[in-house]
Amino acid sequence: MSNSNISAKKIKFVQSLHQKKYRQEHQAFLVEGTKNVLELLNADFEIMDLFLTESFAEKNEQALWKCKAEWRFCNEDIITRLGTLQTNDSALAVVQAKPNTLLLPDAHEWVLALDQVRDPGNLGTILRIADWYGIRKVICSEQTAEIYNPKVIAATMGSFTRVQTYYCDLAAYLKEYRSENQKVLGAFLGGEDVHTVAFSAAGGFLVMGNESHGISPEVGAQVQQAISIPQYGGAESLNVAIATAVICDNIRRTVGA
Known part of the structure; x- marks a missing residue:
């Protein structure tokens, strides 16, 4: 002192x-x-x-x-x-700061992948959501907001201490490290209704895209199953952090912890 x-x-x-x-x-x-x-x-x-x-x-x-x-x-x-x-x-x-160290999924683990999520507040909130749902690894494209941005840290409300991040060429990462047992799912308009998706207990990757433009074509080419949150009202779109929470909730409802 x-x-x-x-x-x-x-x-x-x-x-x-x-x-x-x-x-x-x-x-x-x-x-x-x-x-x-x-x-x-x-x-x-x-x-x-x-x-x-x-x-x-x-x-x-x-x-x-x-x-x-x-x-x-x-x-x-x-x-x-x-x-x-x-x-x-x-x-x-x-x-x-911690080094940007390669993160690989464990067996039966669900991992978040963020493609060009540029808003610091959204990234911080997504890390807090990941922490809530027991997701420990978040793979980020190089264009995603920086984890150590003060606005990101503030929005995590401490979850940055428990959720690991890795920044990389996301399309190349998914191509290289996805396994036969773990699917890559991506949030798209017009995908399969998230309420009917059979999320696998084997784990997998959930890709969430840019706030305005969604998942890029390069990363989208690595997605094996498109999923969507059904719309019941008149809003044009969902905030990416809210959409992440909805899908993570459905993953845990299906496969548990």
Whole structure:
């Protein structure tokens, strides 16, 4: 613990992590707010710096015992200045990013695959949905929003600590790593009604596409079965995160945990 003032150099470094190019350069990212920081303290990420208010420390003394990194008391104005949230009266952490490591499906495992899901809020919400439904791996196209974008981290509400991501050429990945026992399903307009799909207990991949344009032709060529959520009203479309939740719910209803 330290009460020392934060140097101008440190402030500049932390604020630089608001931008993707500096997150990539330093292989570091920000975690902000009570929920996400508490989840972080229970995870296996390396915390480089931790800034917190005295009230946060008092309320979460036991959780802080687990923290091996040095942490500093700051007032709310300083923590807000360091981060990206409009207000932050609790904590902010600078965290070492994990390497982009190849993820392969285990037997009987369902994996999400995201094709050009560009909105950070949608990506963060999808990771939270994956966590809710016990999906531990999300394969992302290179055009999908960056996992360490502060808006993504905020929207996960801590689920980034439990759901793994891997960024790659998604079409090539699906072609290379899909197995004979695990189908690749994709969400398309006009696909088979999700309520009648016989999801396999052997697991598989669920591909969700871009918010506006759906699944790209390259990735679509690797999809073996098109599925769709039936429309009963007049809305033009479903948000990709909501659609992901509906389909994941049907997967779990069919095959269980």
